Amino acid sequence: MKKDINPKREGFSSSIGVIAAVLGSAVGLGNIWKFPYVTGANGGAAFILVYLLCVALVGLPVMLSEHLIGRHTKSNAVGAFKALEPRRPWFLVGGAGVLSAFLIMAFYTTVAGWVYAYIFKAAGGALISTKPEDTSRVFNSLVSGVGEPLFWQVFVLLVIGTIIMAGVTKGIERVTKLLMPLLFILLLIIDIRALTLPGAGEGLEFLFKPDFSKITVSVVLAALGLAFFKLSVGMGAMITYGSYVGKNENLPKMAVKVALADTLVSLMAGIAIFPAVFALGFTPDQGPKLLFVIIPAVFNSMPFGKVFMVLFFMLTAVAATGAMLSLLEVPIAYLTEQYRWTRRKATILTILGIGLLGSTATLSNSLFANVTVFGRTFFDFFDFTTSNVLLPIGGIFIALFVGWQWGYAKVKRELSNEGHLKNDGLFHVFIFLVRFVVPLAIVLVLLAGLNLIDPIIAFLRDNISF
Ligand code: TRP
Numbered sequence: 001m002k003k004d005i006n007p008k009r010e011g012f013s014s015s016i017g018v019i020a021a022v023l024g025s026a027v028g029l030g031n032i033w034k035f036p037y038v039t040g041a042n043g044g045a046a047f048i049l050v051y052l053l054c055v056a057l058v059g060l061p062v063m064l065s066e067h068l069i070g071r072h073t074k075s076n077a078v079g080a081f082k083a084l085e086p087r088r089p090w091f092l093v094g095g096a097g098v099l100s101a102f103l104i105m106a107f108y109t110t111v112a113g114w115v116y117a118y119i120f121k122a123a124g125g126a127l128i129s130t131k132p133e134d135t136s137r138v139f140n141s142l143v144s145g146v147g148e149p150l151f152w153q154v155f156v157l158l159v160i161g162t163i164i165m166a167g168v169t170k171g172i173e174r175v176t177k178l179l180m181p182l183l184f185i186l187l188l189i190i191d192i193r194a195l196t197l198p199g200a201g202e203g204l205e206f207l208f209k210p211d212f213s214k215i216t217v218s219v220v221l222a223a224l225g226l227a228f229f230k231l232s233v234g235m236g237a238m239i240t241y242g243s244y245v246g247k248n249e250n251l252p253k254m255a256v257k258v259a260l261a262d263t264l265v266s267l268m269a270g271i272a273i274f275p276a277v278f279a280l281g282f283t284p285d286q287g288p289k290l291l292f293v294i295i296p297a298v299f300n301s302m303p304f305g306k307v308f309m310v311l312f313f314m315l316t317a318v319a320a321t322g323a324m325l326s327l328l329e330v331p332i333a334y335l336t337e338q339y340r341w342t343r344r345k346a347t348i349l350t351i352l353g354i355g356l357l358g359s360t361a362t363l364s365n366s367l368f369a370n371v372t373v374f375g376r377t378f379f380d381f382f383d384f385t386t387s388n389v390l391l392p393i394g395g396i397f398i399a400l401f402v403g404w405q406w407g408y409a410k411v412k413r414e415l416s417n418e419g420h421l422k423n424d425g426l427f428h429v430f431i432f433l434v435r436f437v438v439p440l441a442i443v444l445v446l447l448a449g450l451n452l453i454d455p456i457i458a459f460l461r462d463n464i465s466f
Pocket residue numbers: 025026027028029030031104228229230231232233234235237323324326327391
């Protein structure tokens with residue numbers, strides 16, 4: 001067996017640094033762009049309740065599973081499975097994760113590019129209006145262009161490539177630790193403005209008063225997919241980050257803290273957006289453009305709006321960048337450790353690959369507007385398939401691995417830091433979740449959400465006679 005464990009690996013240098021990096025991975029466009037638009041498209045409060053259940057019962061256990069695998073093996077997503085189970089093809093789970101990282105980055109860099117562009121649009125005064133028609137026009141002209149959105153996507157790729165080449169501790173830790181608190185404070189300010197808009201109440205009702213008739217299987221699948229995407233789980237990013245975490249960290253505590261803080265940021269983004277949606281005469285189901293048309297309108301209705309707006313898009317860009325670092329780190333760690341590539345070579349080739357794939361997503365509203373894959377544009381295809389298919393499937397296998405394959409006693413030892421933490425009760429809950437709840441819930445939601453249950457029943461009925 002090739003040795004995957006490298007004693008001289010870099011690592012995060014402190015507990016605060018660890019939390020900041022893991023939170024830096026979780027908090028990103030998922031909170032500020034995706035959470036609001038998916039909530040808006042799926043009916044609001046009832047969706048949020050299902051989402052919270054998915055985070056607690058599925059997302060959290062998978063996150064903890066990934067951290068345990070990563071810290072124990074000190075290896076990348078593929079190497080970790082090879083180290084723990086050299087005889088069976090579990091490493092394919094990590095391999096699928098590396099692939100998912102490319103697919104997510106393909107559309108993530110598109111949206112991050114829009115955010116970077118908006119910093120300059122806001123500063124230049126292009127976004128001065130509270131009217132839906134005006135803010136929509138600015139957005140549409142950006143995304144239906146060719147050169148402009150491509151330029152910003154390339155810009156984004158250059159930024160993250162540079163940070164990643166600087167290395168784990170120095171690059172990732174420093175950037176995220178500094179700017180996360182600032183984003184939080186700014187969201188608080190926007191929330192106060194949004195809540196004091198005349199007519200804000202309707203938006204709050206949309207967010208917090210559940211209408212359970214809105215829950216359908218596709219709504220549940222969207223909630224599950226969002227939980228995976230939000231917590232950065234299901235593809236080995238948390239295995240990779242877990243591999244940089246020290247032996248004394250309390251992993252369950254960290255996972256809970258991260259999930260809580262991440263959810264808080266999402267809800268704050270929701271409060272920034274939905275009151276304004278209703279107060280200013282927009283509709284909640286606008287899809288991916290929601291953030292880009294609502295937020296300028298909110299800022300334009302407040303004093304010093306332009307300054308705050310520039311700051312807002314800057315901090316969103318920072319959050320998106322922290323999240324992208326964790327996505328990029330998955331193929332980079334894989335290529336440098338499994339193939340002994342230099343960090344430089346791995347970064348350059350990965351960025352190039354993402355750029356090529358990602359340009360198809362960026363051009364989904366222009367050159368490739370009529371090209372579809374399984375009935376979706378490139379952008380929507382990458383977005384839907386990763387969150388709603390690949391990450392949940394990855395989650396099933398990660399949970400099954402920890403629940404059934406790795407070994408009960410070994411998992412217990414890793415979860416308790418070799419017995420130093422007294423968390424027996426928690427271990428039992430965790431093992432029950434990863435053995436039964438997580439895999440079953442995901443399988444059911446996937447089959448139902450992708451409309452596969454009826455065909456399966458029909459198949460069984462036709463082929464099995466009782
Ligand atoms: N969680 C990030 C966000 O919400 C996106 C992200 C970063 C991610 N790393 C990931 C999603 C790994 C899935 C897997 O913006």
